[in-house]
Amino acid sequence: MPNFSPNHRVHKPVVRSRGGVVASQHVGAARIGAQILTEGGNAVDAAVATSFALGVLEPWMSGIGGGGMMIVRHADGKVDTVDFGMRAPAALALADYPLAEGEANDLFAWPAVQKDSNMTGPLSIAVPGVVDGLGVAYGAWDSKPWANLLAPAVNLAHQGLSVDWYATLMIAQCAGGLAKWPASADRFLPSGHPPPIPMAPTATSRLPMESLAKTLDTLMRNGPRAFYEGPLAERIAAESQALGSSLSAQDLAAYHAQILKPLCISYRDAKIWATPELTAGPTLAHVLRNHEEFQNLQSGPDTEWYLSLVNSLQTAYTKRLAEMGDINGGRDIGCTTHFTIADRDGTIVTLTQTLLSVFGSMVTLPETGILMNNGIFWFDPRKDNPNSLAPSKRCLSNMCPVVVERADGAVFGIGASGGRRIMPAVAQIAAFTTDFCMDLEDALHCPRIDVSGTGLVLADSDLPEVVVNALASQFKTNVKKRTVYPSWFANISAVQVEARDRIGGTEPTLPWADAVTEI
Secondary structure, three states, rough: OOOOOOOOOOOOEOOOOOOOOEOOOHHHHHHHHHHHOOHHHHHHHHHHHHHHHHHHHOOOOOOOOOOEEEEEEOOOOOOOEEEOEEEOOOOHHHOOOEEEEEEOOOOOOEEHHHHHHHOOOOOOOOOOOHHHHHHHHHHHHHHOOOHHHHHHHHHHHHHOOOOOOOHHHHHHHHHHHHHHHHHHHHHOOOOOOOOOOOOOOOOEEEEOOOHHHHHHHHHHHHHHHHHHOOOHHHHHHHHHHHHHHHOOHHHHHHOOEOOOOEEEEEEEEEEEEEEEOOOOOHHHHHHHHHHOOOOOOOOOOOOOHHHHHHHHHHHHHHHHHHHHOOOOOOEEEEEEEEEEOOOOOOOOEEEEEEEEOOOOOOEEEEEEEEEEEHHHHHHEEEOOOOOOOOOOOOOOOOOOOOEEEEEOOOOOEEEEHHHHHHHHHHHHHHHHHHHHOOHHHHHHHOOOEEOOOEEEEEEEEEHHHHHHHEEEHHOEEEEOOOOOOOOOOOOOEEEEEEOOOOEEOOOOOOOOEEEEEEE
């Protein structure tokens, strides 16, 4: 029998505004983005502020040591993608990643590498892209001074990381890895242990982040390219190499985020804009092309609809694994965050950013205070495969921010965190809003499935019994409750733009996530 109450229900209403709205995985970051909108900033301004704030508020999920993708849907209907994904250092040596027996015990079931050097530690670090990605978007579409957008994150870092039970949980599950690296242990393991949870009503606890605050202050004063060129970049490279990474100052100087043309997917009577190339966008397009062949739409998703979706997801993942590489199983505790913003004019930014695994490489650079990614783990450590590890190669990611333009004029910005579960969740929210014309609140609360390349179907316990039985009769199926931890079905943050209203909503079961409107 499942270990959850069948009577337990969680409902989180959306928020609605005539101004702008920010939907984020951390409500504190959403408040900062909404304040930028209130002060007259646009969606891109708010995205810069929200992104930097998230790297301080939930450092295990993302930060300036990681990478990401965003879609900008401008008020005039034009759509752009900004690609700031990570890439392998140019001096990466394949001899540093000899295969071992067994499988890696983390996100992806790659063959194991000796000492897990591709998964944790300095050899797992890829070239970060977040700061340049935000800088490129800011340079193209800004309206507020750069320093104003970073100041909130600088202040948060000076205050230190607020400790609650979730922070302690996230730190505790990775305590063994963090303890191996002195700067990470100093920051996250006071007295050598995960921080205790403050229990008194007025008690507070914070973990110092002064070194990161100084780095953010440098970026605030000198601009985004200071991360890649000049004294700060040289310190980042020197610190990384002193620990054993191949990341160099030349890697940082050569890194440039790109503004790309997004995928445009025609689906029924809607258009869906997705990220191209080495993301989950092409796989999403494959899912929707297959699922569009199902024409027997009822008033809501029924048994046949879910069966069609499962088949579409399985077919798309088979193609992805064969032609793009990526995953072939493994357990998923992905370290990613997502937020979506709509401003008063109707511009939408939907942005996913990540360190890859929880706490990324586990390595914090001691002087600059940057928690670094483990993007090398995205690569297949075997030779001669589509996603095999190689110097200077771009990483293949699961990120899947999208914009949905429905025939009635409603526009949705959708994205999620959750590793390989991101794309199936985004596909379903997009399909709920188009196939059944659901509004955002209904779509966020509608029961979901997950099919993400393992051969297993995860079925939401709130699905009707007839649907679960039909899935179980055709596929290996596990019933899971949508819970705070673990997040079986990915965590959605989304907005809906209508003629007058801006609507924002987040994953109902995630207590720290919420949408905040401008005042």
